[in-house]
Amino acid sequence: APAAKMAALGGGAPWRRGWLPALQLVRRGSKAVTRHWKAMHFQRQKLMAVTEYLRPRPAVPPRCLAPRKEVVEEDNGGVRLLRRQVEEVFRDNRMIAVCQYNSMPGEDVVLMRHYLRKHNIEVKFVLNEIVRPVLSQSKYKNLLPLFVARNILLVSPETKVKEMLRVLKGVPQINLLGACIDDTILSRQGVENFAKLPSLETTQGQTVGALALLPSQTSSLLQRGSAHLAALLDQHIRQLQAGEPGSPADPTPPQSSGDH
């Protein structure tokens, strides 16, 4: 029947004139939208298969091309500020200690900061990516290998190493790696030795005493020979006097002192 109608019309869209199918395939009343899964009409299936999304792929996979070195020259204002702060820190403080920070409970951090601030030591949390370029350009190149994993810096204008070591001993989760005191890089051993050193005044006093010791001995050293001779002669006189009481005093002592 559809073919006959098409032939009668003679061209034109065959489905336009409101053609109702003679056989409506409604047998058991399954509508278009069902609660169970219903397979798509075959034509629809074909359409969906043809119009599937194909991801646009480059002709050559990016792995085969030479790697493009993306120069990251962002240099945010924030990063610059942090770098400036780090440079300031290195310039202003005499003592900088680098410690490894393993996660500590918050109250412990606050307590530790409190104790250290009493000794005028400040605790600074630093990011490696900021510190590394600053260090590589300054003269502290040997501190570079220290800045791996999480670190904190303990900075202070005074060198109160003993108190710092005591506080750090009480905190097990912070490990002292090294320090830079008065532009001298010290390892942990060095820091402990530094703590054991006496203060500057005592060392100065000791040096002065050692230096003054030698000149004080010089005068006695020079006079030792003649003093020894004089003592020997005195003893000789006493022996003679003891042996012969009443005999005249020997003229030898004035002669020997005249020789010198």
Place this chain on the structure above:
Amino acid sequence: QKMASKIRVVLRPVKSIVVRFCPFESNVESTRKFLGYINHKKIQATNRNCEVTADVRHDGSEPLVDVMFADGERLVMKGANLTTIEMLTALGSRCSAKDLKEEQKSKKRSP
């Protein structure tokens, strides 16, 4: 990339851990990160009795992790050529194996 925090290490069978390294060397990165991960709250919470000590030296010796277990066994890991994740998984596998053994033993004793 906190991959290593997904590796759960149960420190119950461990008595003590000593991590030795020389911070001025260049091969200590993984050992230091390992130390950092062990000191995390969650892993410390599995065993409060486990003592973690860090031995910081300056004699050019290689980084070392020395683990003493409660049943007398000893695990020595030389971290110079190991990554953090390898070390953590090795420790974690041994810990869980020992844990299972202990659980089985306790189950056998008290049926």
